[in-house]
Amino acid sequence: METNTPRIDAHVHYLPPAARAALAADEPYWALLLGDRAGRPAPQGYADAARLLADMDAAGIDQVVIQGIYPQRQATAQAHNDAILQAMALSPGRLIGFAAAQPLAGAAAIDDVRRCVAAGMRGVGELNPYAQGFALDDPRWLRFVEACGRADLPICLHVNATVGPAYPGKSTLAPEACYELARRFPEVRFLLAHWGGGLFMHEIVPAVRQALRNVWYDTAASPLLYPTAAICAVARASGVLHKLAYASDYPLRLYPRTQREPDFRPFLADLDAQPWDAAERAALFGGTMAAVLRAPITTPHIAAPASTVGALGTIDEHTAVHLIATAAPEAGLLLERLGIVWQQRDAPAWQQLGQAAAARGLDAAARARLIATLRTIVAQSHEES
Ligand SMILES: [Zn+2]
Incomplete structure (x- = not known):
């Protein structure tokens, strides 16, 4: 294991046990995700900040990016952001916050992102247009993206493959729609969660690679979605290992048949078994996320909405x-x-x-x-x- 660069998990959530009841009451989509399934507990786990930090220590993880949960109500976003900021204060530098937001709330959402960034957060997300009920051509969403671009904030989006069987949490947002979004806002940095739903494979085409130059991918929840060795090999063949960020989706239980409690280690062990060279490993476990957090935008110009x-x-x-x-x-x-x-x-x-x-x-x-x-x-x- 590399010890000279910090190991970063690009995508965890802050879900202490106490958060469950509030989400179940206020957020219908999350209530569905968190509810038991045919008598079996949902794979979602819970961990307060102390537990999160202890599990990071046990797994050798230096920093995590706490992605906000994608809320339908802006009031939920603000309460959740308060909780993330409190957690961040417990261990300065180890917990990196991304702000939750409901872009349909317009100025209220943008103002709250500003508040969170002023308090130390570094990006926006995880957003989920399907679960939050907005279309990618909604003017409120476009203004929100423009505001994030002007503030040089990366945006993490939930994307999944639209091929394959149904499962709770599967969104209809097609990876192609994220491609169009990236083309529309070429200077905005996007972190596409869950391997971008496979969008990265299209980077084998040079014009697509160019269009997606400010797009990165994370591995959140991967064991629930793909066989690890196979998807890593596809990423290698697609030439995108330098823009891949290790992510878990902790405290989600990624191996629900064998894993009872949140734990970073089983997926890390699977990833560590893949044939990375030193540079690939450095990108996966920190370099990519450093680029997402710090990469300078290439021009200050933000593309105007194209439908004029x-x-x-x-x-x-x-x-x-x-x-x-x-x-x-x-x-x-x-x-x-x-x-x-x-x-x-x-x-x-x-x-x-x-x-x-x-x-x-x-x-x-x-x-x-x-x-x-x-x-x-x-x-x-x-x-x-
Ligand atoms: Zn997600």
Whole structure:
């Protein structure tokens, strides 16, 4: 084991036993996650700060990032942040806080993040758009991301693979949506939890790797999701070991059949058995998280939300369908009449007008007429507004 660099766990939660009742009462999604399942206890465990620090000592972990739980109510976020700040004060430097927030709360959420950062927190998350009820094109969410970017704060997002069987806590947020988010906010640092739901595999394509240059991945809850040796080998083959952060999701019980109590050691033992070289090990257990926490943003510019006429330029075959549709309501209606799906939740943001129209049977002449009509509609709506 390397001893010269601190060992960091990028993703734990602060869930003392007393937190369970409050979450179960105030947060329906967490109540579901924490509840017993067919008479068997949920894999969620609980640990107060003293227990957390003792378990870190037992496992040789120097620092942990306490990720906030993803709340539906901003009041829950603020109470949870208070608890994290109190825990941080017990052991300065060992417990690194990320702020919980409900981005739908608008200015109240942003103000509370500011309060937490002023008190020593270093980022925002874990956020879970599915469980918190916001879409990635919601203006309140976009403003929240912009505010985090301006404050140079990394954001941790819950992402999981959308392939495979159902399990409690599985979100419908597709890894592709996180790719679009990273493209929209290329200067904001994102830590995608749970291996980014497999998004990292697409980094074998150079253009994707470039688009995801400010995206990192953590291994939180991995043993519940993937065979350890296989997923580590896929990460190696994908060329992303330098942007992988060890994370547990403690106090979650990652081996619920054999593990009764929260414990960092079983997963660490599995990870330690993988064939890392020294540089890979250094990144996994600290270097990556240091980059997430400290990497300078490359330019101070934060991308503006793209769904405006100004971002549209001239409509042609290569214009993204959702940009056209959101530029003018009538344009969206026309596209819908032609059977061209454009809502971001139903269609990828990269979908271009020419291909989408050809796929609905419009030949070149019909597409040219469509483009002319759409230009007129968008220009008129721009003049009216
Ligand atoms: Zn998560």
